[in-house]
Amino acid sequence: MAGNGSQAELISYNINNTEICASAARISTTQGDAVEIFEKARGNEKNSFLFSYCVLLFGFIIKLRNYIIKHYFSIVKSLLKKLGSGITFQLSQTPMTLQ
16 A cells, blocks of 8 residues: 555456457457457467556556646636636536636
C-alpha cells in the first residue's frame, strides 16, 4: 500500500491476460474473428512487446489529450473574458459563468 493510504482492489484476473490484450490490439489489423485472433496469439513471442507498446502508447495519448483539453479551455476562457461577461460554457459536468 502506498504511503498516502491509497489502495486497489483486484476485481478480475485471467491467466491469458497478455494474449487477450495482444489480441485486442491486433483485431483491427488482422484477418479473422476474435476467437481466431486469440488462438493465433497463444504462445506468440511478440505478445509481450505488443502489450507493453499499447500500454505505453495509451498512457501517452491520455496525457496528451488531457494537456490539449486543459490548454483548449484555458484559451476559450481567455477569449470569453475578452468578449464580455455573462457568457457560460461547460467543461465536463460543471458549468462556468464568466463575470
